[in-house]
Amino acid sequence: MNSFAGKRILITGGLGFIGSNLARRLVGQGASVTLVDSLIPQYGGNRHNIADLQGRVTVNVCDVRDRYALEYLLREQDYLFNLAGQTSHVDSMTDPQVDLDINASAQLSILEACRRVNPSVRVVFASTRQLYGRPDYLPVDEKHPIRPVDVNGINKFAGEGYHLLYSAVYGIRAAVLRLTNTYGPGMRVKDARQTFLGIWIRQLLEGTTIKVFGDGNQLRDFNYVDDCVDALLRAADSDDAIGKVYNLGSEEVISLKDLAEKLTRLHRGGRYELVAFPPERKAIDIGDYYSDFSLIRRELGWSPTVGLDEGLVRTIEYVGSNRRHYWDGAPT
Numbered sequence: 571m572n573s574f575a576g577k578r579i580l581i582t583g584g585l586g587f588i589g590s591n592l593a594r595r596l597v598g599q600g601a602s603v604t605l606v607d608s609l610i611p612q613y614g615g616n617r618h619n620i621a622d623l624q625g626r627v628t629v630n631v632c633d634v635r636d637r638y639a640l641e642y643l644l645r646e647q648d649y650l651f652n653l654a655g656q657t658s659h660v661d662s663m664t665d666p667q668v669d670l671d672i673n674a675s676a677q678l679s680i681l682e683a684c685r686r687v688n689p690s691v692r693v694v695f696a697s698t699r700q701l702y703g704r705p706d707y708l709p710v711d712e713k714h715p716i717r718p719v720d721v722n723g724i725n726k727f728a729g730e731g732y733h734l735l736y737s738a739v740y741g742i743r744a745a746v747l748r749l750t751n752t753y754g755p756g757m758r759v760k761d762a763r764q765t766f767l768g769i770w771i772r773q774l775l776e777g778t779t780i781k782v783f784g785d786g787n788q789l790r791d792f793n794y795v796d797d798c799v800d801a802l803l804r805a806a807d808s809d810d811a812i813g814k815v816y817n818l819g820s821e822e823v824i825s826l827k828d829l830a831e832k833l834t835r836l837h838r839g840g841r842y843e844l845v846a847f848p849p850e851r852k853a854i855d856i857g858d859y860y861s862d863f864s865l866i867r868r869e870l871g872w873s874p875t876v877g878l879d880e881g882l883v884r885t886i887e888y889v890g891s892n893r894r895h896y897w898d899g900a901p902t
């Protein structure tokens with residue numbers, strides 16, 4: 571991969587979980603990085619995520635719905651990693667308009683800004699596997715029908731569709747990654763707004779019982795954040811990725827019950843119980859899911875390198891020693 575040294579890079583959602591890990595990697599390579607984030611309390615933005623990067627990144631607290639701010643910020647950038655998003659599936663059902671505004675409308679205005687002020691910028695958009703809905707077959711490849719089970723999935727699909735459209739029609743050099751469950755240091759653990767795994771890790775560290783919804787046999791795949799960052803960089807770096815959509819995923823498929831079991835084993839303590847799905851979650855549950863990520867493996871040479879045990883140990887250690895920044899006394 572080329573180095574991003576000396577490149578100017580804008581990351582929307584840059585104070586969030588994945589954005590801040592991406593920023594760290596890019597700063598390490600000598601890039602000049604600007605982070606845009608609204609720091610809306612219900613979302614994953616957290617200043618502690620970049621505590622070690624103080625003075626080495628530019629932070630702009632603003633909202634991607636502010637099209638004029640984005641137009642200003644996009645000028646003269648070489649790369650845009652477009653990660654800002656409303657990530658909660660349940661919130662997308664209780665407040666669908668906000669999800670639409672951030673995950674769809676704002677994406678369109680960001681692309682309009684690219685077209686107007688910086689048509690040569692390289693763009694990578696973080697989409698989600700959620701848009702496939704309940705799988706017809708496993709593993710799910712990119713040809714699987716799109717059938718979102720929640721408002722968030724519909725709006726993220728619109729968001730990625732705008733990127734592909736602007737690539738095809740206006741030559742904006744955009745690529746789309748459909749992320750699966752991503753975890754690691756910096757993830758939101760206060761609640762289940764980002765993934766259920768966040769609240770599980772909090773429950774584990776607090777010594778309360780991990781609640782596994784349903785029979786716990788639902789299958790999932792997970793990516794450690796460093797692997798996700800690696801995929802984002804590969805998608806930005808390769809011309810083959812322009813105008814394309816790639817699944818991320820892992821061959822390490824695990825049931826939720828086994829995952830809860832694994833967490834208690836790795837932590838040498840803790841317990842879990844199976845509980846009935848809350849109705850609002852049952853209504854949007856996707857059942858079993860894991861990805862076929864052979865396309866990105868073949869075309870961009872990406873595959874995950876951090877195993878689940880290792881990634882979970884690193885995550886538990888990080889969250890455990892930084893808990894006051896993520897829930898106890900953390901700014902809300």
Ligand SMILES: NC(=O)c1ccc[n+]([C@@H]2O[C@H](COP(=O)([O-])OP(=O)(O)OC[C@H]3O[C@@H](n4cnc5c(N)ncnc54)[C@H](O)[C@@H]3O)[C@@H](O)[C@H]2O)c1
Binds near residue numbers: 616696699
């Ligand atoms: N973490 C996962 O498992 C996962 C899975 C699939 C897709 N994704 C996608 O990856 C991207 C990054 O997710 P993440 O896990 O880092 O979540 P995150 O919540 O930590 O990061 C998103 C960031 O966007 C910011 N943001 C939200 N709305 C904004 C707005 N209107 N203006 C400016 N900033 C805003 C938030 O403050 C937050 O810092 C998201 O687009 C998400 O949909 C993540």
